[in-house]
Amino acid sequence: MEQYLIKGGNPLVGEVEIGGAKNSALGILAAAIMCDETVTIRNLPDVNDINVFLNAVISIGAEVRYPNPKDRHTVTINGCGIRTHEVDNDYIRKIRASYYLIGALLGKYREAGVALPGGCNIGSRPIDQHQKGFKALGAKVWIDRGMIFTSADELNGKHIYLDVVSVGATINIMLAASRAKGMTIIENAAKEPHVVDVAQFLNQMGANIKGAGTDMIKIIGVDRFRAADHEIIPDQIEAGTFMCAAVATKGDVTIKHVIPKHLESISAKLIEMGAEIEELDDAVRVVATKRLSPTTVKTMPYPGFPTDMQSQIAVCLSLADGTSLVTEKIFENRFKYTDELTKMGANIKVEGNTAFITGVDKYTGAVVVAPDLRAGAALVIAGLAAEGCTCVEQIQYIQRGYENFEEKIRSLGGIIERVDVEDRTDRDRMMRKMSLAAY
Ligand SMILES: CC(=O)N[C@H]1[C@@H](OP(=O)(O)OP(=O)(O)OC[C@H]2O[C@@H](n3ccc(=O)[nH]c3=O)[C@H](O)[C@@H]2O)O[C@H](CO)[C@@H](O)[C@@H]1O
Numbered sequence: 001m002e003q004y005l006i007k008g009g010n011p012l013v014g015e016v017e018i019g020g021a022k023n024s025a026l027g028i029l030a031a032a033i034m035c036d037e038t039v040t041i042r043n044l045p046d047v048n049d050i051n052v053f054l055n056a057v058i059s060i061g062a063e064v065r066y067p068n069p070k071d072r073h074t075v076t077i078n079g080c081g082i083r084t085h086e087v088d089n090d091y092i093r094k095i096r097a098s099y100y101l102i103g104a105l106l107g108k109y110r111e112a113g114v115a116l117p118g119g120c121n122i123g124s125r126p127i128d129q130h131q132k133g134f135k136a137l138g139a140k141v142w143i144d145r146g147m148i149f150t151s152a153d154e155l156n157g158k159h160i161y162l163d164v165v166s167v168g169a170t171i172n173i174m175l176a177a178s179r180a181k182g183m184t185i186i187e188n189a190a191k192e193p194h195v196v197d198v199a200q201f202l203n204q205m206g207a208n209i210k211g212a213g214t215d216m217i218k219i220i221g222v223d224r225f226r227a228a229d230h231e232i233i234p235d236q237i238e239a240g241t242f243m244c245a246a247v248a249t250k251g252d253v254t255i256k257h258v259i260p261k262h263l264e265s266i267s268a269k270l271i272e273m274g275a276e277i278e279e280l281d282d283a284v285r286v287v288a289t290k291r292l293s294p295t296t297v298k299t300m301p302y303p304g305f306p307t308d309m310q311s312q313i314a315v316c317l318s319l320a321d322g323t324s325l326v327t328e329k330i331f332e333n334r335f336k337y338t339d340e341l342t343k344m345g346a347n348i349k350v351e352g353n354t355a356f357i358t359g360v361d362k363y364t365g366a367v368v369v370a371p372d373l374r375a376g377a378a379l380v381i382a383g384l385a386a387e388g389c390t391c392v393e394q395i396q397y398i399q400r401g402y403e404n405f406e407e408k409i410r411s412l413g414g415i416i417e418r419v420d421v422e423d424r425t426d427r428d429r430m431m432r433k434m435s436l437a438a439y
């Protein structure tokens with residue numbers, strides 16, 4: 001199993017380029033297979049979840065091509081060869097966004113069978129709102145052998161009120177409803193930038209969707225989609241992760257190719273903590289020079305503070321001068337990383353959905369285990385800020401969603417290596433070697 005070895009203490013300095021948004025891309029790839037003409041998707045992140053998803057759509061007969069084989073960020077997709085509406089394999093079961101294939105196949109073929117979704121183990125993650133939406137459109141939905149099946153003689157637009165604000169349910173209903181008869185209204189819809197990005201892509205293919213980005217989305221179904229060419233928006237969470245890495249290491253990083261508006265809730269908190277943030281056209285510069293101030297953070301649906309940034313900001317707050325409160329409002333089990341951070345010297349007590357974080361002067365390097373994607377990235381940030389060497393294990397979680405993570409960190413002056421150690425003795429030897437090496 002691969003691991004990251006990190007020698008902390010270097011402030012991150014320089015410029016880093018952010019890739020396309022993973023969570024946007026997954027919805028867009030699902031939408032793309034609904035088209036029987038060739039669509040082009042640009043700024044696709046080359047990360048494991050995307051590659052698993054692409055393999056899944058290839059396995060059912062969609063054509064996926066890289067026009068320039070050396071460029072993994074542009075693909076063309078054509079869904080006309082799809083020959084089965086059932087998707088299952090060991091990999092697709094592990095990712096969350098497999099659920100978008102249900103809405104896409106149901107909308108296009110009026111039937112789908114997809115392995116129940118996996119994803120980060122951060123809470124119970126039901127999909128009842130997706131099911132409610134499909135049923136409202138007139139589909140039957142049932143679970144069998146670890147798969148979710150759905151079928152409909154016809155799909156008819158409906159007024160659907162979501163009981164919880166769900167990104168996945170909003171996009172999934174949008175996918176199916178875009179090919180239903182008549183108008184669907186989704187109320188209490190998620191407003192995340194990726195919901196808007198998927199809607200824009202669907203509209204480019206000929207869908208009729210209005211209101212994405214507000215809590216009421218109106219969709220008038222159409223019969224077919226046409227070719228389109230779309231560039232995926234920059235990844236808000238990758239950008240936020242580098243913002244936190246700059247702050248935790250007292251660095252100076254210009255994070256390029258971002259939409260600063262999407263980062264406002266993150267910037268606002270970092271400014272409260274004493275960081276300086278300069279907003280440029282498509283970049284933000286983050287500078288931290290002094291000891292951070294404590295604050296409170298509560299995760300909320302967009303435009304609130306994203307749950308996917310909770311662990312990264314907690315890593316910064318653990319270095320603040322005082323006590324901070326971080327309340328997780330979306331997923332009940334997203335504090336697993338706090339035990340790992342405690343091994344590095346953090347002082348965090350979790351009660352219910354709130355973490356009480358008393359800032360410490362510094363982290364010290366330790367061997368820690370990534371419990372999920374974002375928490376894994378957060379532990380890497382802690383390692384970069386720590387005194388001494390840190391080993392982050394289970395980095396396959398991080399590779400699900402960050403492209404060239406270690407290369408980007410190294411380009412900013414961070415010391416990080418991806419290694420494949422055989423056992424504990426081997427790991428300890430490499431950590432000793434890294435701590436003695438001059439960089
Ligand atoms: C692949 C992807 O895009 N993943 C993102 C997506 O996950 P995901 O789509 O799973 O998250 P949702 O927005 O659906 O979940 C929000 C809340 O609604 C609840 N819920 C959701 C659906 C449902 O049918 N019933 C229900 O009760 C969830 O348990 C959670 O408490 O949005 C989350 C919230 O921004 C992010 O953390 C994930 O990174």
Ligand SMILES: C=C(OP(=O)(O)O)C(=O)O
Pocket residue numbers: 023095096097118119120121122308373374401
């Ligand atoms: C939780 C995440 O992903 P997923 O929903 O795919 O598990 C994430 O991207 O932070």
